[in-house]
Amino acid sequence: MFYREAGQFKTSYKADQALMPILQDRIGLSVILVVAFVIIPAFANDFFLTSIMIPFLVFSLAAIGLNILTGYCGQLSLGTGAFMGVGAYAAYKLTTMFPDANVILMVLLSGVFSAAIGAIFGLPSLRIKGLYLAVTTLAAQFFLEWCFIRIGWLYNYNASGAIEVPHREVFGIVASGAEATPIVRYFIVLCITAGIAFLMANVLRGRIGRAWMMIRDMDIAAELMGIRPLQTKLMAFAVSSYICGVAGAMMVFFWLNAAEPSSYSISLSFQILFMVILGGLGSLSGAFMGAAFIWILPVFLKFIPGTLGIEIAAETVEHVTFMIVGALIIFFLIVEPHGFARLWQIAKQKLRVWPFPY
Amino acid sequence: MLYDIFIDPFVQMYEMPDFFLQVLWEGFVAGILYALIALGFVLIFKASGVFNFAQGIMVVFAGLTLVGLHENGVPAYVALLLTIGVMGVLAYGVERVVMRPLVNQPDIILLMATIGLTYFLIGFGEFVFGGEPKQMITEELGLPTGSTAFEFGERGLVILQHIDIAAAVIAVIMVASLGIFFNKTRIGRALRAVADDHQAALSVGISLNQIWAIVWFAAGLVALATGIMWGARSDVSFALEIVAFKALPVLILGGFTSIPGAIVGGLIIGFGEKIGELYWGGLVGGGIESWLAYIIALIFLLFRPQGLFGERIIERI
Numbered sequence: 165m166f167y168r169e170a171g172q173f174k175t176s177y178k179a180d181q182a183l184m185p186i187l188q189d190r191i192g193l194s195v196i197l198v199v200a201f202v203i204i205p206a207f208a209n210d211f212f213l214t215s216i217m218i219p220f221l222v223f224s225l226a227a228i229g230l231n232i233l234t235g236y237c238g239q240l241s242l243g244t245g246a247f248m249g250v251g252a253y254a255a256y257k258l259t260t261m262f263p264d265a266n267v268i269l270m271v272l273l274s275g276v277f278s279a280a281i282g283a284i285f286g287l288p289s290l291r292i293k294g295l296y297l298a299v300t301t302l303a304a305q306f307f308l309e310w311c312f313i314r315i316g317w318l319y320n321y322n323a324s325g326a327i328e329v330p331h332r333e334v335f336g337i338v339a340s341g342a343e344a345t346p347i348v349r350y351f352i353v354l355c356i357t358a359g360i361a362f363l364m365a366n367v368l369r370g371r372i373g374r375a376w377m378m379i380r381d382m383d384i385a386a387e388l389m390g391i392r393p394l395q396t397k398l399m400a401f402a403v404s405s406y407i408c409g410v411a412g413a414m415m416v417f418f419w420l421n422a423a424e425p426s427s428y429s430i431s432l433s434f435q436i437l438f439m440v441i442l443g444g445l446g447s448l449s450g451a452f453m454g455a456a457f458i459w460i461l462p463v464f465l466k467f468i469p470g471t472l473g474i475e476i477a478a479e480t481v482e483h484v485t486f487m488i489v490g491a492l493i494i495f496f497l498i499v500e501p502h503g504f505a506r507l508w509q510i511a512k513q514k515l516r517v518w519p520f521p522y
Numbered sequence: 523m524l525y526d527i528f529i530d531p532f533v534q535m536y537e538m539p540d541f542f543l544q545v546l547w548e549g550f551v552a553g554i555l556y557a558l559i560a561l562g563f564v565l566i567f568k569a570s571g572v573f574n575f576a577q578g579i580m581v582v583f584a585g586l587t588l589v590g591l592h593e594n595g596v597p598a599y600v601a602l603l604l605t606i607g608v609m610g611v612l613a614y615g616v617e618r619v620v621m622r623p624l625v626n627q628p629d630i631i632l633l634m635a636t637i638g639l640t641y642f643l644i645g646f647g648e649f650v651f652g653g654e655p656k657q658m659i660t661e662e663l664g665l666p667t668g669s670t671a672f673e674f675g676e677r678g679l680v681i682l683q684h685i686d687i688a689a690a691v692i693a694v695i696m697v698a699s700l701g702i703f704f705n706k707t708r709i710g711r712a713l714r715a716v717a718d719d720h721q722a723a724l725s726v727g728i729s730l731n732q733i734w735a736i737v738w739f740a741a742g743l744v745a746l747a748t749g750i751m752w753g754a755r756s757d758v759s760f761a762l763e764i765v766a767f768k769a770l771p772v773l774i775l776g777g778f779t780s781i782p783g784a785i786v787g788g789l790i791i792g793f794g795e796k797i798g799e800l801y802w803g804g805l806v807g808g809g810i811e812s813w814l815a816y817i818i819a820l821i822f823l824l825f826r827p828q829g830l831f832g833e834r835i836i837e838r839i
Binding site for chain 2: 240291292296298303306313434437489491494498
C-alpha cells in the first residue's frame, strides 16, 4: 500500500537500471539526506554532533569497509582496527610532511597506504580460507599494532607516543586540530561517508561487486566461470582497507584529535565486526544501522537509568553493554542471520501488502 | 647487521648455556599452557566443527569463579567442585541456547556466535566478579609454590618453578586421559562418530545434543585446569584473554582436529616465541612476542594450509 512497485513504469533502460528504481526509496533517501545535511546541523548541539553523529558516521564508514571484505567477498577479517590505524598514521605523516596541503585530500590519500598494506596481508587469502584466514588477519592486527608502538618515525618521535592532529585550515576554515568546530567536522565526515557509500553502492552492483559475491558464494565455482580469484580477492582487500583507512584517519582527525596505538587495538576490530554482523552481512544500509546500534546502545544505557532515577556505576553500564551486545549477536545469528537489514526488508514487505496479511 | 642476525644469537646461546636452558624451560611452560588452551579448542572442533572462540574467556571465567567462590568463604576444594558444576551448567546452557538452534549453519556464523558468547561471558564475569585481577588460590588447592635451582656448569643456574612442573605434569595427565577417553570409552567412540559425520552418527542413534553438552563440559574442565595453572603464574584477570588469541596460531600449526597437533604446536610456538624474543627481539626494539607466533603460523600455513597434523582439506563443488 505505502511501498509498492505497481504503477511505476519505466520507459528506458536507464530508468530501469537506476540505483533506486522505486519512488518511495528515492523519497526516503532524500528525507534522510535532508535530515543529515540540513536539520541536524541546524538544530543539534555540539554534544550531539561530537559524541553521537561524528563517531556514528566514522564507524559506519569502517563498517562499510569491513562489509565489503566479509559481507560481500566472504573473507573474514579480524584486522580492521589495524587497517584503520594505518590510515590514521599515514594521514598524520602526510599532513606533517606537507603542512600546506589540503587536509581532506590527505585523509582521502591516506587510504591508499592502508589499501597497499591490506593487499599485502590479503595475499595469503589465495591459499588460506575461512577460519585460517581469520588468524592471518590477526597477524596483521598484532604486527601493525606493534609497528605503531615501536616505529618512532610513524609518530614523529613524540615523547607521548601518540599522534596529535595538527591545526590545518581548508579555504580559510579550520578543518582539523582542537579549534575546529563540531559543525565543520560533521560536514566533512558526512560528505566523505556519503560520497564513499554512494560510490560503493554503485561498485557493488556492477561487475566488480558481482565478482566478489561469486567468490563469497563458492570460490571454486567462480574460478571455473572465469573470475580470477587472486585479483578479485586482493581488490576486495584493497578497497576494504582503503575505506577502513579513511575511516581510521577521520576517526583521529575529525573526532578524537589524538590517538594512541591502543585506539586501534583488536577490540576496535571486534566492534566493527559486530556492527557488520548486527547490521547485516552484505548490506550497505545494514552497516549504518549496525553502527548506529552498537554506538548508541551504550549511550542509551547510560542515560536511561539516570532519567528513571536509578544510579548505575559507569563500569556496570559497560559490563551490561558487553552482555547485551554478546547476547544480541547470538540472538541475531539464530533468529535473523541477516541482521537489521533483513528486518528492514521484512518491514518493507509489510508496508507493501498492508492492510492485507499477504 | 648480518652478524647480529645470523651469528651473534648462536654465540650467546653457546656461551651462556644456563640462560639458554632457562629460556627453553620458559618456552616449554608457555608452550604447555598454550597447548592446554588449544586442547579445549580442538575438543570442540572435533566433535561439532565449531571453532570455539570463547575458549579463552572460558579459561578466565573458570578461574574467576573458583577464586570468587573462595573469596566468599567457600573452602578451596568445595569451590573447585562447585566450579566444575558451574562449567557443567555453562556447557549445557551453551548447547541448549547457542549450538542447538545453529545446527548446520556455515562455519563463519558459528564462529561469530562464539565471539558473541565471548562478549557475553566477559560482561557477565565482570558484572559478577568485578574487573580487578585476582590472586589464584594456589596453596589452598594443594599445588606446590616453591622453586628449585639447579647448578649448571661452573657459574650457571637454572631455576624451575614447582608450579610449572605441576602444570606440565597435569597437562600430560590430561592429554593422556583425554586420549583414553576418546579411544576406549563408549562416549568417546560416540564423540568420534559425531566428529566424522553428523548425519551418520544421528542415524545410528547417537544423541547429538548430549554429545555436544559433554564436549563443551570437557572443554570447560580443560579451561578450568588452564585457568588454575595460568592464574598461578600471573593473576586471574581478563588480560588472560589475550593468551587465548595465542592459542589460534598454535591451532593452525597443529591442525584444528589433532590433539597431538595441539601439543606439538603449543611447544613450537612457546619455544619459538621465547627464543625469538630474547635472542632476536632486541634487534627490532623488543616486544616481538606479541606477533611472532602469528607470523610463524602464517609462514607454516603458506606451505601446509591444513596444519602439521590436520586432515587434508578437499573441496568439491
